Amino acid sequence: AIAAERGGIEIYVPPAPAADHWLSRLVGHARALAIGEHLTCGIGGARVEVPLGNHGHQAQARRQERQGCLTPELAGMLQAAIGHDASAPRDIAAGAGMPRLWHWAAFPSFTPQAELGPDGHPQPGGFLPRLPLPRRMWAGGALSFEGDLRIGEPLRLRSEILKVSEKEGAAGPMAFVTVGHVVEGDGGGRVTEEQDIVYLGIPQSFRPPKPVPPPGPLDFEEHVVADEVRLFRFSAATFNAHRIHYDLRYAR
Secondary structure, eight states, X not given: OHHHHXXXXXXXXXXXXXXTSHHHHHHOHHHHHHHHHHHHTTSSOEEEEOOOOTTSOOGGGOEEEEEEOOOHHHHHHHHHHHOXXXXXXXXXXXXXXXXXXXXXXXXXXXXXXXXBOTTSSBOSSSSSOOOSOOEEEEEEEEEEEESOOBTTSOEEEEEEEEEEEEEEETTEEEEEEEEEEEEEETTSOEEEEEEEEEEEOOOSSOOOOOOOOOOSXXXXXXXXXXXXXXXXXXXXXXXXXXXXXXXXXXHO
């Protein structure tokens, strides 16, 4: 049962799972307590990678390939959305070099309205694994660039689930899904990216994160207002319906 539910995922098992813990709900509280005691010897928690089950979601085996293109029209929308008074003018005609990170607008997901979750994100269970945590956000990532992608050229995207792990944080249980992406253009440009996605519960009330001082020393500094209008236009250019981009009440 555990392999079918969590196959391919690194899970966190506390020494004494509570009655409402997912493991207790899956195998019963008594068995969950026995598993916790066996794995942790009653001291701290344990991280265990569950083998892939025959009928599990096999998250790490998931791959997908897509075709895309950053057309001059999409590039113009993106430039208008993120441009500001200090922005340098950019050539967005077909064949021009694509600015770094603009490939994020080249592969919009045409998810039907009925398949969006309450937060505006596509419901999990397709490419991304379905985990028992309803809130999903981009936590971070790393990118490398080889050559230049071009505006208007055909692009190929290969994506795969690299790792799924569950953890316990100060705000409760969370899960991290690492997705690997490779984008290639006909002209030889290539972007390699790892994207970390965090799954969280829904908090009872909004608690702002602790302020983090900017890194220093800075080579340059620009002040750009990221208001609701700019975020809405960026969401339109990337076809991203996540409500934290444009719904201030929801984000709070």
